Structure formats: C-alpha cells, structure tokens
Amino acid sequence: MKQLMLVTSLFLVLCSMMAAQTVLEYWMWDPDLKDRTLSVIEKFEAENPGITVNLTVMEASDYWTKIRLMAMTKKLPDVFNLSSGYIEEWASKGFLLPLDKYVEKSLDQDSFYMNLFEAEKELANAESYYAVPFALVTTVLFFNKDMFDDAGLTYPNSDWRWDDFLEAAKQLTLDKDADGKIDQWGFWLYGRYAHIESWVFRNDGYLIDRSVMRFAPDKNGLNTLEFLTDLVTEYKVAPQPKEMAGVRQQDVFPRQLAAMWVDGSWNIDNNRIIAGDSFNWGIAEVPMGPAGMVDSAYGWPDFVAISNTTKEPEAAWKFAKFAAGEGLTMDMYMPGKIPSFKALAESEEFYSSDAQPDEMALLLDIAAKEMKSSFTMSWSEWRGYGAAEGAGLNSILDSIMNGDMTFEDGLKKMDTSINKILGKIYK
C-alpha cells in the first residue's frame, strides 16, 4: 500500500512538473555561434525556470529551404532568426506573430535602437511590428590612409560630397611605373547592392517606387546610377569589373588595389584578416550626393521572429526579446555588425579595440539614423544576390561598366527585366 502511494505521488509530481514546463523550439542559422547561443539559452532558462528552449542550428545554405518547408507543413519553430530579405514575404503570408502589443507594453524602448523597429515595419511593408531586430549592418566608405597621406589628401568625413570624393579618386588613381596601366585605382565598385544603393540613399533617391512596387528610380536615383557608372566609363577612377575578375571582390581594397571602396560594415572583419597591419585604413560615411540627406543611411537588421502558430506566445516573446538583446554578448557579433541593444552597442567592447579602424564609433552614429533599403519580395532575383550575382541588376550595371551596353540601353533593360519579376509578385 505504501509503495502504491509513493508511486502515485511521484507520478503526480512528474505530471505537475511536465504541465508547468513550457518548451520552446528555437532555430538559428550560424553554427559558429552554437555554443554561445546555448549559453544564452542557459542564462534565459535560469532566469525563467518554467521555460525550456530547444536549439536547432544549421548552415545558412540549408536554413531557408528547411524552415520554409517547416512553415508550409505548419511545424514552424516558436522562435527563429529571420533576415530582412524575407520579412515582407513571411509577414504578408501570415507566418509571423504581430508584436505590437508586446513592443508597446513590455519592451523597454530606451534599451533598443527603436529606429530599427521602424525600419522593420518598412521592410515588412506593414503597419505592425513583426520581429525583434538584433543586429544591424550598414555601409561605409573604406579608405586607405597611407594612400591618402602619400597623395597629401585629407581623410574623408561625414561632410564629404560627390565632388570631394571624385577629386580624391582622381588623385588616387595612379600609374606608378608609367607603363600605361593603372597600378592603384582611386575606387572600386561593381553592380552589387551595397556598392550601389548606399549612394542612391545618400542622394535622397530610390530605385523602387514603393507606392506601386515597381523599379522606377526617381531623378536622384537615376543621377546616382549615372554618376557611379561614369566613375568607370568616363572618369576612369575605378576599374571595369571585368578587370578584377578572379579577385574576390572583398579583397580588392585590403590588397591595396584600390584606395577607396563602399561596402557593408561587416567587411571590417575581412579587412582585418587580409590586410592585418600592413597598411592604415579607416571608415567614413558614404559621400553625400547633391540632393543628399544627412539623417538617413542604407542599412538593414537581422531579426528574431515568432511563429504565428506558437502555442506559447508570451514565453516566445520573452525569449525573443532576450535573444535579441540582453542575453547576447559582443563576442557573438562579427566586427562591423551593430547590436540593436544599446547597452551592447555602446559598450567599451564595441569600439575600443586595438584593431583597425579607429572610427568604429561612427557606426553608432549611422545606427541612429533612418534606415533605408531596397528589399522587396524576390529581391535576390531582380537584384542578383549570392549565387545569382551574375544576373539581375548586378549584371546590367556590370555590362554598362564593362562597356558592353550604353547607360540608356541598360536602363531600358532594367525596366523590362526587373519589372517583369516584380509584376509577378505585386499584381
């Protein structure tokens, strides 16, 4: 009898424990961060005894295909990482939990860069908050300080405009051995998004008319495209993209083949690896165009999102907020990525490093600005992203810069081919 009572009471205790335990599934795409993410989860579970979080990590190349299939079969994890490129598609198709009531009532808004939440609304093309940003990337002008010193030029700063940039680029383009071939280019660019849109937004322009969701650059956008392609075809301060074939695009600057380069802030890491201390380099804001806006920049966050089918929205919100902010540590951020959680971004660890560049604090100034981007649904197709870099807008801009197409013919092709893709999505 005693034994029966013992077993029954044990059974009841177990049942009550199981009933009280909330289990969340969390998916993320960076296997390098698995151990550190497990530490985040451990910390969260210690602070929230009733909640257990199961982590699934996979390579980014597999992540999107698998998580899409999970969404289709209604088995989405409760919480998962989401990138800016997909947020509109996922929000519009109803896979994400709207977070307005949580953001408004249970988020300490002073602790996050709230402009990134606003950027999220614009990215999602929606009125609601659908995800919590955890890392921002933006674009900057990388410049070789040694080359500037040799040319007797002052370093770029936030007041730099196109004329200043062009003048410096001309002086930095050198045929050092007088053999008729340029040995040092003033600038490096090709059709890549970060190389192009950075300038468009700093000239208060756009490529996508969001009122109709079509590729229809405004006057400032067109001027920017023309200015950039002219850098190669007319001013000849940057090489044709085909001249750099075979060199990884992100290695052109750290290998000192060009004195300036505009690309994502995450390239700080690659510069440190490739260049080391072989030369001095810095970062500055992307030069402003004639119509430029001081208070905006090109940038986009990565997010932690919550599934609309989660059975534990409160617990999922608690964890999403934690995994996007206070739970994280600076060593989980690649150099050049900016935490959305202010305490991290403004910590000593973020910008007082022995490694170059000295101007890391600039990233925080940019992070506080209004963020703009060109993401739409099917962005990777019309823009030419990743494995599709040889296609889309990339390909047309490269053709212009390689001299295979005139600027006017390129514009016509952009209009027909990009709007054909967008027309199928935004009917």
Place this chain on the structure above:
Amino acid sequence: MKRAQFSWYRPWHPWIFLIPTLIGLFVFRLGPMIASFFISFTEWDILTDPEWIGLTNYIDLFEDPDFLQILGNTFEFSLVYVVGVMFFGLLLAVLVNSKLKGITFFRSAYFVPVVTSSVAVGLVWNWLLSPNYGLINAVLEAVFKVTPPSWLGDRNIVLIVVAMVQVWKMAGYYMILFLAGLQEIPNMYYEAAKIDGASKFQSFKKITLPLLTPTTFFVFTIAIINSFKSFEIIYTMTQGGPSNATNTLVYSIYLNGFLFYKTGYASAMAYVLLVIVAIITYINFILKKRWVKYQY
C-alpha cells in the same frame, strides 16, 4: 541430393536482396522525378501550398529571352566540354598506354584533378586567370608581349574558358575509360600491321580508332550527359556571370529552385533539360550502328 540442398529456395527470394536498393531508387530517385513532373505544372514557393497553373511555366520559359540565352550557353558549354574531354582523354590515354618505368605515376597524376574538389579547382584557376594579377596573363605579357583578354570577365570568351577548366579537371576520368578500351585491343593486330609496313599513325587510324569505337561511344554518351550536369565549376568560378554569360540550365535550375524558390519554374526547366538529354542520347544510340564496331 543437390535438389535437397536448395529445397528452401523460392523464386521470390532474390527480391529480399533487391528491395533495399529498389526502395532507395524509388524514394530518392524516381519519387522526386515524378513529383518534380507534377510540380512543373504549379506555382510553388515551398512556403505556401502549390497552385496548379498548367503549362504556364513552360510557356514562360520559352518566352523568356534569358532562358534562350541560357539554353544557348548550355549547348556551347556542352560542345566545348565533350570535344575537349574526348580529345584530351584519348590523347592522355594513348600517352600513358605504355609499359615505361614509372608510368603509373603519370596515370595517377593525370587523374588527380578528377578527385580534387571543384571549389579548390575553381579558386586556383580564378587566381591563375585573373587579368591583371594572374600568372597566365603575366607570362603571356612577359614572354609573348601580347595583351591578353580578361578570361573570366569578357562575356564573349568566359564560357569557353570555364568549360576548358572543366575539361582540365575531368580529362583524367575519360583517360581511364579510354585506357581500358585501348588495353582491350589485341596486340596481334599491331604486330600484323607492323609486318605489313604500317606506320604508327596508320596503325592508330586503321586499328586503334575503329576498335576503340565501343569505348568512344560510351565516353561520348557519358560526356554529353555530364556536360549538361556541370554545376560546381560555374558556381565556384563565375556564379553565372558576367551578365549571365555562364548561366547554364543546371545552374539556372539551382538558382530558381533554391535561391528564388520558384520551384515550379525550376522543375519545368529540369524537364526541358531531361528531354534535351534524352533526345541527344537517343540520336546517339541510333547513329551508333553507323560508326561503332564491336570486336566480338
């Protein structure tokens, strides 16, 4: 007595051994092929349910100028690859088909690129072919005083260059096939020809080539099929660029299926590829009767 030993045998017993393979074949090969056929008539982003759209994907394909360019690229790549691997495969096989001391080393050396990762091959060739900073152009400029082109940047030549890199990588594989064929040819034919005063070239033309035709036919068929499947080298070297110049059918299937998530469209492309390969292989088999000579 012998009958008694096998009395347990039943005619269905072989199926026990076949079933594991057959299940794999049906689940992982035929199943996806059949599913892909039906998917090709749908619009499906693998996020929401597929929508049946009939032949729209196929119509869109043939109305898309980019697809016609991709189709052209595919045939051009295939032509360079098939001719290249057959020529160099045979050349290498003839060179290593001797009993010289240390010939095994050369046979192995020529085979090394076949087993080398395409990523490594692509990276190294990218460095070598870089227009301003690569070894090949540096040598051409220094020795021959010419201005070489941008091998990977000029859209008029890049596809041939990438196909030739793939030829370099795979020639060793076809060398092995040709070598097996060459060693099947009895030596007595060469001895008889020698007695009759035939030169080495005459022996090669009148004995080797005709008696090698069964192998040549096999190599030709396999090379055509492989040429249409070449993906990794394009992914590593050019990612379909510049300006779509190296975008082939199989690369485009990958982009549409796994980057743009236009699964229906990608499946339609895959079926166009299947039909092309099937037609070419069928023609090849028909023409076989005219030029393949079997010894036995």
